[in-house]
Every structure is written in C-alpha cells, then in structure tokens.
Amino acid sequence: MRSSKAAASPPSPSRPYGGQSKLEREHARRERLLVAGLELFGTEGYASAPIERLCGLSGVTARHFYELFPTREALLKAVYDEVVTAVHASVVEALSKGPDDPMDRIAHTLDAFVHAYLDDPRRARIAFLEVIGVSAELERHRRSVIHAFAFVIRAQAEALAEDGRVESGDMTLPAIALTGAVNELLVEWMTRGARRPMRELIDVLVGLFRSVIEGSNPSRKAPVKTKARSRKTK
Amino acid sequence: MRSSKAAASPPSPSRPYGGQSKLEREHARRERLLVAGLELFGTEGYASAPIERLCGLSGVTARHFYELFPTREALLKAVYDEVVTAVHASVVEALSKGPDDPMDRIAHTLDAFVHAYLDDPRRARIAFLEVIGVSAELERHRRSVIHAFAFVIRAQAEALAEDGRVESGDMTLPAIALTGAVNELLVEWMTRGARRPMRELIDVLVGLFRSVIEGSNPSRKAPVKTKARSRKTK
DNA sequence: CACATTCGACAAGTTTAATTGTTACATTGT
DNA sequence: ACAATGTAACAATTAAACTTGTCGAATGTG
Numbered sequence: 001m002r003s004s005k006a007a008a009s010p011p012s013p014s015r016p017y018g019g020q021s022k023l024e025r026e027h028a029r030r031e032r033l034l035v036a037g038l039e040l041f042g043t044e045g046y047a048s049a050p051i052e053r054l055c056g057l058s059g060v061t062a063r064h065f066y067e068l069f070p071t072r073e074a075l076l077k078a079v080y081d082e083v084v085t086a087v088h089a090s091v092v093e094a095l096s097k098g099p100d101d102p103m104d105r106i107a108h109t110l111d112a113f114v115h116a117y118l119d120d121p122r123r124a125r126i127a128f129l130e131v132i133g134v135s136a137e138l139e140r141h142r143r144s145v146i147h148a149f150a151f152v153i154r155a156q157a158e159a160l161a162e163d164g165r166v167e168s169g170d171m172t173l174p175a176i177a178l179t180g181a182v183n184e185l186l187v188e189w190m191t192r193g194a195r196r197p198m199r200e201l202i203d204v205l206v207g208l209f210r211s212v213i214e215g216s217n218p219s220r221k222a223p224v225k226t227k228a229r230s231r232k233t234k
Numbered sequence: 235m236r237s238s239k240a241a242a243s244p245p246s247p248s249r250p251y252g253g254q255s256k257l258e259r260e261h262a263r264r265e266r267l268l269v270a271g272l273e274l275f276g277t278e279g280y281a282s283a284p285i286e287r288l289c290g291l292s293g294v295t296a297r298h299f300y301e302l303f304p305t306r307e308a309l310l311k312a313v314y315d316e317v318v319t320a321v322h323a324s325v326v327e328a329l330s331k332g333p334d335d336p337m338d339r340i341a342h343t344l345d346a347f348v349h350a351y352l353d354d355p356r357r358a359r360i361a362f363l364e365v366i367g368v369s370a371e372l373e374r375h376r377r378s379v380i381h382a383f384a385f386v387i388r389a390q391a392e393a394l395a396e397d398g399r400v401e402s403g404d405m406t407l408p409a410i411a412l413t414g415a416v417n418e419l420l421v422e423w424m425t426r427g428a429r430r431p432m433r434e435l436i437d438v439l440v441g442l443f444r445s446v447i448e449g450s451n452p453s454r455k456a457p458v459k460t461k462a463r464s465r466k467t468k
Numbered sequence: 469c470a471c472a473t474t475c476g477a478c479a480a481g482t483t484t485a486a487t488t489g490t491t492a493c494a495t496t497g498t
Numbered sequence: 499a500c501a502a503t504g505t506a507a508c509a510a511t512t513a514a515a516c517t518t519g520t521c522g523a524a525t526g527t528g
Contacts, residue, residue, distance in 0.1 A: 173419060176422050295506055
C-alpha cells in the first residue's frame with residue numbers, strides 16, 4: 001500500500017539487443033523452442049523430452065524458457081496448436097480450391113490432409129500420440145480440435161444432403177467417427193514405416209468417406225437387435 | 235566358486251502364511267494391485283498414479299510391488315491386458331451367440347463391445363487414453379491389440395463378401411479404420427458424460443459398419459483426383 | 469567512456485518419485 | 499516354546515527433473 005517511488009517494480013525500459021527489439025527476441029526464442037519441441041516431441045516423444053533437452057536443442061536458456069512458457073506442457077500445446085492449425089488450413093484451402101464435384105473435392109481434401117500430416121511424420125506423432133493422456137486440460141483441448149475437424153466433415157456431408165444426393169440425418173457423430181477412422185489409419189501408416197504408396201491409403205479413405213456420407217442402401221433402418229439387455233435409457 | 239555348503243542362496247522352503255501358499259499370496263497381491271491400477275489409472279490417469287499411491291490403495295507394500303512388477307508401466311500393461319482380454323472375449327462370445335443374420339449379428343456384437351467398455355468407463359479410459367504414448371514398447375503392444383480387433387471385423391466383412399452379398403476387396407485397412415472410428419466414438423461418449431441413451435451411439439455404429447462393409451453404390455471406382463501433386467509412389 | 473540491460477552459462481535449492489534396505493512384529497512348523 | 503520365515507511399516511538412498519538465482523561477458527544507451 002505504500003505509495004511514493006520504488007515501491008512496485010520499476011517499469012523496465014526494454015532496450016533492443018542484438019539488433020532486435022525485446023518482442024523480436026522473445027519471438028525468435030519462442031520459434032526456436034517450437035522447432036525443438038516439434039523435433040523432440042515428434043521423434044522421441046513428450047515423455048522423454050525434459051526442459052533441459054529442449055533448451056539444449058533450441059539454444060534457449062532454461063531461464064528464458066520459463067519466461068515464454070509456464071510449463072513444459074504449455075510448449076507441447078503450442079507445438080500441437082501449430083501443427084493442427086497448419087493442417088486445418090491445408091484442409092480448408094483444399095476444400096475451397098478443390099474440384100467442383102463434391103465427391104472429388106472430398107477426395108482432394110483428404111489427399112491434402114494426409115500429406116499435411118505424413119509429409120512430416122513428427123506432426124502425426126504429436127497430434128495422434130503424444131498429446132493424448134497428458135492432462136485433463138490438454139485432453140479437453142484435443143477434443144475441441146477433433147470437433148473442429150469433425151465439423152468440417154459434417155458440413156460437407158450436409159451440403160451433399162441438401163442437394164438430395166445422399167440421405168440426410170444428424171451427421172455429428174458419424175463425422176466424429178470418421179475423424180477417428182482417419183486418425184487411426186494415419187497412425188497405422190506411420191508405424192508401418194510407410195512402405196506402401198500413399199495413394200493406397202488415400203483411396204481407402206476416400207472409399208470410407210463415400211460409404212459413410214452416401215450411406216449404404218437405406219433399405220433397412222438400422223434395427224439393433226440386442227438379446228436381452230433391458231436398459232431404461234430414459 | 236567355493237563349494238560345500240552355504241555358498242549360494244539356500245533354496246528357500248516357501249512356507250504358507252495366513253492360510254495361503256506362497257503362490258496364492260502372490261496372486262492375491264497381484265489381484266489387489268490390478269484392482270487399484272484399474273481404479274487409479276482409470277479415474278485419475280496413469281500420469282498421476284505413482285507406485286506409492288497404488289500401494290496405498292491396494293494395501294500392498296512397495297517392497298512387494300517390485301516382486302510382482304518390474305515397473306509401474308508393467309502394471310499398466312497388465313491392467314490394460316485384463317481389460318482388453320475381457321472385451322475381446324465379450325466380442326467373440328457375442329459373435330458366436332448372436333443372431334444368424336450377419337448384419338444383425340454385427341449389431342449385436344457392437345452392442346456387446348460398447349457395453350463392455352462403457353459399463354465401466356475406467357476401462358475405456360485406460361484402453362483409449364492412458365496407454366497411449368507411454369513408451370515405444372507399450373505402443374507396439376497397443377497396436378497389436380488394435381490389429382486383433384480389426385482382424386475380427388475383417389473376418390466378418392470377408393464372410394459377408396464370400397456370400398456375394400457385398401463387394402469384396404482387401405478389408406485390412408478399412409477394418410483398422412473402423413476400429414479407430416469405434417474407439418473415437420467411445421471416447422466422445424465418455425467425455426460427454428453419457429447423457430444420451432447408449433442406443434443412439436450403437437445405432438450410429440451399426441450404420442457405420444453397414445456402410446463400410448456393404449460399401450456404398452460401387453458405381454465409381456474411387457478415382458482420386460489430386461490437383462498437381464506429382465509423387466512417384468513407385 | 470560510463471552505465472544499465474540483456475545475455476548465456478552455470479549452480480543451488482526443491483520437489484517428486486523410484487528403489488532398496490532395515491526393523492519389529494506375526495505366523496508357521498517342529 | 500522356539501527357530502525360521504513372511505509381513506508391514508518405515509527409513510534411506512538414489513535419480514531425475516523442475517525451478518530459481520547468480521555471475522561475468524556482451525551489447526546498447528547517453
């Protein structure tokens with residue numbers, strides 16, 4: 001509560017250094033940490049990348065690390081966001097610039113999606129393996145990312161439904177399921193060392209999307225016949 | 235190198251204790267640890283369950299822990315295996331005892347699968363969240379589990395294909411994709427707190443399986459038209 | 469040039485958990 | 499009852515990583 005001068009921290013002057021302003025230096029360090037995070041998290045895994053190693057690889061002091069990120073997990077999240085943002089941008093761009101025929105556009109977009117992840121497998125590893133089960137908060141965040149991608153899928157499906165080309169219905173859950181299907185296939189591809197042509201993977205994905213979006217012959221209305229499980233769902 | 239007596243460790247006689255033989259006691263402790271692991275890993279997560287807590291909850295001494303499991307990860311793997319084995323057994327049984335109609339049987343099996351996981355959400359959390367990205371070895375193991383479930387799916391699809399009821403083709407990758415789709419939906423269901431009837435989830439899954447297995451109208455042969463990505467896949 | 473700021477490098481303190489060792493008590497078979 | 503064995507509880511050691519603090523050197527400002 002004491003007034004006068006020198007009570008609180010003096011407003012630091014923030015001089016330039018190395019030809020860069022304070023913000024530029026911070027940004028540069030942050031970038032180097034993100035690069036190091038992509039490398040270590042994406043190759044050796046989040047668990048085996050302590051702050052010390054991240055700093056060693058990036059040339060950033062531990063002291064400065066904590067000025068940029070409160071925790072190691074915050075860096076992981078930042079790297080994850082960078083990856084996901086880039087992929088999402090690829091997808092949106094592919095959707096807008098793709099062929100006019102809806103199904104062709106979906107194929108084109110899937111191609112972009114797969115390449116966005118697998119051209120740098122570190123991205124796929126981080127997004128599909130390393131960010132999972134780290135913390136409750138990161139898990140919530142990951143979920144919102146999945147929802148974002150599912151939203152894109154659902155929008156395409158609904159666009160097709162409006163044309164009357166396919167059966168309609170709430171595509172929220174199917175879209176999420178498709179997201180999981182795609183992710184799982186990418187992980188499979190990764191762990192196999194990608195020894196088969198990527199075209200094959202993409203073709204499978206396209207077939208998958210076509211099947212789900214168009215829906216198979218809607219003759220029967222999916223009657224689930226369970227044997228004797230009584231379950232008052234309401 | 236000295237011979238005679240008392241050189242090496244004497245072959246311990248292994249007396250009973252508490253009315254139980256040595257093997258029985260070890261088994262009992264192991265069981266308690268598995269229960270504690272299911273509880274802690276499945277509710278608070280693997281990351282926040284140190285050995286001390288596992289021992290406290292299970293009533294097993296840390297000393298004894300190391301006689302049963304070399305590492306904490308080994309316990310996680312054991313718990314995971316227990317969960318997966320139980321679910322897999324449910325699936326196999328549902329398949330064998332389900333309705334005769336193939337599609338109905340698949341629906342019946344999906345119902346069993348979903349209940350096997352979600353009736354005890356700790357199982358789902360461990361299998362889909364906590365075992366991921368822990369170590370390279372556990373990741374390999376998890377992959378083999380996914381392949382096991384995908385194998386079941388593929389077998390069903392091929393059985394249907396033999397009848398000529400659906401289009402054939404290599405279902406290996408689609409089966410893996412379906413596995414990922416199912417898992418993702420279960421996680422979605424979990425994190426939503428399961429506020430909607432589970433029937434809805436199962437119906438979506440059944441529709442998904444029908445679409446993928448039957449394949450949508452195979453009029454077009456999935457021609458992927460990418461714009462200008464030249465990529466020598468061979 | 470004098471001086472304050474920023475830097476990288478390093479060290480010290482702290483925390484957390486893994487892992488092993490010790491001790492006193494309980495149970496069993498003789 | 500007693501000697502051997504098993505047990506739980508606890509202490510001690512070790513290891514790894516987090517986090518904060520200090521130092522001289524480098525850099526910019528006036």
